[in-house]
Amino acid sequence: MSILIVEDNQVSAKILEIILQKHGYQTIVATTGKEALEFLKNTISIQLVIADIMMPEMNGLDLVRTMKESREWKEIPVIMSTSLADAQTVSEAVKLGCRHYVLKPVNAANLMPKVHEALTAEIPVIRNRYLIMSELGLDSIAYEELARSLATQISEKIQHLKQMDTSGKHVENVQSEVLDLAESSMVLGAERVKSIMERLDAKGKRDAETMRSFYPLLLVELELFHNALMCLLNPQGHKK
Amino acid sequence: MGIKKGESVNLMKLAEDMGFEENEFLEILELFVKTTNSYLNVLQSALEQGDIQKVIEVAHSIKGAAGSLELTDIYNIAKGIEMSAREGHLDGLSENIRLIKERNNLVAEVLARSDQEGIL
Numbered sequence: 001m002s003i004l005i006v007e008d009n010q011v012s013a014k015i016l017e018i019i020l021q022k023h024g025y026q027t028i029v030a031t032t033g034k035e036a037l038e039f040l041k042n043t044i045s046i047q048l049v050i051a052d053i054m055m056p057e058m059n060g061l062d063l064v065r066t067m068k069e070s071r072e073w074k075e076i077p078v079i080m081s082t083s084l085a086d087a088q089t090v091s092e093a094v095k096l097g098c099r100h101y102v103l104k105p106v107n108a109a110n111l112m113p114k115v116h117e118a119l120t121a122e123i124p125v126i127r128n129r130y131l132i133m134s135e136l137g138l139d140s141i142a143y144e145e146l147a148r149s150l151a152t153q154i155s156e157k158i159q160h161l162k163q164m165d166t167s168g169k170h171v172e173n174v175q176s177e178v179l180d181l182a183e184s185s186m187v188l189g190a191e192r193v194k195s196i197m198e199r200l201d202a203k204g205k206r207d208a209e210t211m212r213s214f215y216p217l218l219l220v221e222l223e224l225f226h227n228a229l230m231c232l233l234n235p236q237g238h239k240k
Numbered sequence: 241m242g243i244k245k246g247e248s249v250n251l252m253k254l255a256e257d258m259g260f261e262e263n264e265f266l267e268i269l270e271l272f273v274k275t276t277n278s279y280l281n282v283l284q285s286a287l288e289q290g291d292i293q294k295v296i297e298v299a300h301s302i303k304g305a306a307g308s309l310e311l312t313d314i315y316n317i318a319k320g321i322e323m324s325a326r327e328g329h330l331d332g333l334s335e336n337i338r339l340i341k342e343r344n345n346l347v348a349e350v351l352a353r354s355d356q357e358g359i360l
């Protein structure tokens with residue numbers, strides 16, 4: 001899976017590249033809208049476009065317009081990167097069907113939630129329970145028993161993990177706990193957790209630096225998965 | 241962030257705030273110094289030729305790069321050049337180019353020091 005960065009400013013492009021690669025994404029950089037279209041034509045693995053608005057030849061808005069008019073590219077999500085001063089332009093981008101934007105200066109904290117949101121918008125937090133039951137050969141009672149036990153485990157672990165120091169090298173202390181929890185959740189259909197784990201696998205290593213980048217996302221998605229499990233088990237309203 | 245002569249510069253703090261490791265931030269800063277120097281040459285020529293559009297474009301690029309790194313001094317000077325050119329005024333902008341060059345050299349000096357001392 002690749003992310004296409006469309007940015008004429010070398011420094012801004014490098015910042016995006018470093019942040020995204022650190023989070024397990026492959027990146028391609030185009031310096032104009034026209035060049036971006038060439039990459040879109042020739043690279044099938046592009047799943048997200050992050051585009052600056054002000055660029056020579058073809059600006060970001062024209063790029064979005066062209067993409068949304070194309071049957072082939074209209075479903076590829078686009079994040080516009082912009083400054084506050086471009087509020088008018090952002091509203092034009094929204095009219096064109098661009099649902100995400102990130103304010104400059106871009107850093108990991110403001111970019112990654114947007115990337116995650118754009119890429120997972122179509123991925124459910126939890127898979128259909130009947131598909132899981134059929135795959136695992138479980139009846140309703142067994143499924144609910146498993147789901148309840150996992151939900152309790154996630155809730156307790158997350159409370160515990162939130163109290164721990166995960167900055168710096170301390171992330172190594174919680175690494176195995178988070179990964180175990182993620183693996184167990186995937187068995188019961190935590191689709192978005194799975195997509196993060198796939199990216200983690202694509203990085204090929206699980207050292208402290210890599211884990212520091214993935215840890216916050218995993219925690220958020222595990223909490224969402226926990227809430228989904230509780231809704232499913234107690235449709236009248238859930239409590240932890 | 242402003243970088244001024246004689247001031248102790250905590251770029252490591254800036255790197256941390258932006259979520260970068262030291263080596264990543266150094267790589268970005270090196271690119272910034274290099275591209276800003278080449279932008280300044282283009283800017284100076286555009287100014288001498290009275291090419292307002294080019295001045296706007298290049299000042300915008302310097303502003304964007306400095307803004308990305310939260311180098312507010314350079315950002316503000318470049319923004320001033322861009323705004324002035326948008327209003328059709330190019331007089332006196334050479335001094336602003338000199339100021340950016342001076343500050344860019346300070347960033348380069350900090351980088352050179354970090355090379356020698358192994359710290360930011």
